[in-house]
Amino acid sequence: MVREIVIGTRGSLLALWQAEHIKKRLQEELGIACRLEIVKTKGDKILDVPLAKIGGKGLFTKELEELLLRKEIDLAVHSLKDVPVEFVDGLNLACITKREDVRDCFLSVKYPNLQSLPLNAKVGTTSLRRSMQLKALRQDLDTQSLRGNVQTRLKRLFDGDFDAIILAKAGLNRLEISQDEIPFMQVFEIDEMIPAMGQGALGIEARITDPLFSQLFALNDDETFICTQAERSFIRALNGGCQVPIGVHAEIEGANIRLSAILGLPNGEKILKESLCGAKKDFEKLGISLAQSFIKKGAMEILAEAQEMAFA
Structure with a gap:
């Protein structure tokens, strides 16, 4: 009897789209039969508190990882930006799929762009990273926590x-x-709002000892893998999680890779921003080098202050 692979996923429409996308690829490209198992994570259950206040690392992955370890599911499909940079023993990313658009997007019913918002306008976002960069662009904005799935937020x-x-x-x-469904939509360029680590990519997590682990690498996208691993090495060197005000984005330029990053306080009053270019083959070292440069400029102290502000 052929083994049916169980894919663990969160239950939002977006998470289900992502899991169905991987299911289809496994079936069509590798001939692997699959079914989905929907799991509610801590990040899905607690919606009335800002993410940073309920613990940053593993909010959207911990329950899925526990099911993987108990062999109740065979793989988990994650938005890569939600995946902590350190894994529990026995688990890791088997592959990272081709990236979608990495950028952030401004949406409004009344106002065409950020510049046209009235003084002290309310802007909803779950992210300290976005709040920091919005405040850097316009200090007067009132950034407020906005939790829930895409449909709830809209x-x-x-x-x-x-x-x-x-x-x-x-x-x-x-x-x-x-654009037809939302009156006003403005996409931020990357230098205006640096994305989160891994934004736009999917990470497939599985048990390292499972024969399936090596098979899944067939879904890996090399360029996305290199870029997101550079970003993750930067975050790892700063001991940063998903819910801290850090943006980092890597882009391949021929034989080189350019890594750009930003970190600061959620209110935008202290910000470090820098980029570094190096050989594509040294992508992980590049992340560490850029992190060391940030640390020399006081990054750890700023992040500690940011955490205090987030929990205040």
């Missing part, structure tokens, strides 16, 4: 709870939410 925008919200363009593309 409903709150249309209900008038916010003047604008910020979402990842990758999620909008995957759910086929277009």
Whole structure:
């Protein structure tokens, strides 16, 4: 009897799209039969508290990892930006799939772009990273926590709870939410708002000892793997998690790779921003080198202060 692979996933429309996408690829490209197992994570259950206040690392992955270790599921499909840089023993990323659009997107019912928002406008975002960069662009903005899935966040925008919200363009593309459905949509360029580590990519986590682990590498995208591993090495060197105000983005330029990063306080009052270019083959070393440069400029002290502000 052929083994049916069980794919663990969160239950939002976006998470289900991602899991179905991987299921289809496994079936069509590798001939592996699959079914989905929906799991609620801590990050899905607690929606009335900002993410940074309920613990940063593993909010959207811990329950899935526990099921992997108990062999109740065979692999977990994650948005890579939610995956901590350190893994529990026995688990790791088997592959990283081709990236979608990495950029962040401004959405509004009334206002065409960030510059046109009124003074002290309310902008909804779950992310300290986005809050920091929004405040750097416009100090007057009132950034407020916006939790829930994409549809919940869009409903709150249309209900008038916010003047604008910020979402990842990758999620909008995957759910086929277009300019036609939202009055105003402005995509930030990367130098305006540096994305989160791994934004736009999917990470497939599995047991290292499972024969499936090596098979899954067939879904890996080499360029995405190199870029996101450079980003993750930067975060690892700073001991940063998903819920700290850090943005980092890598881009391949011929035989080289350029890594750009930003970190600071959520209120935008202290910010470090820098980029570094190096050989593509040295992608992990590049992340460490850039992190060391940030540390010399006081990054650890700024991140400690940012954490205090987030929990205040």
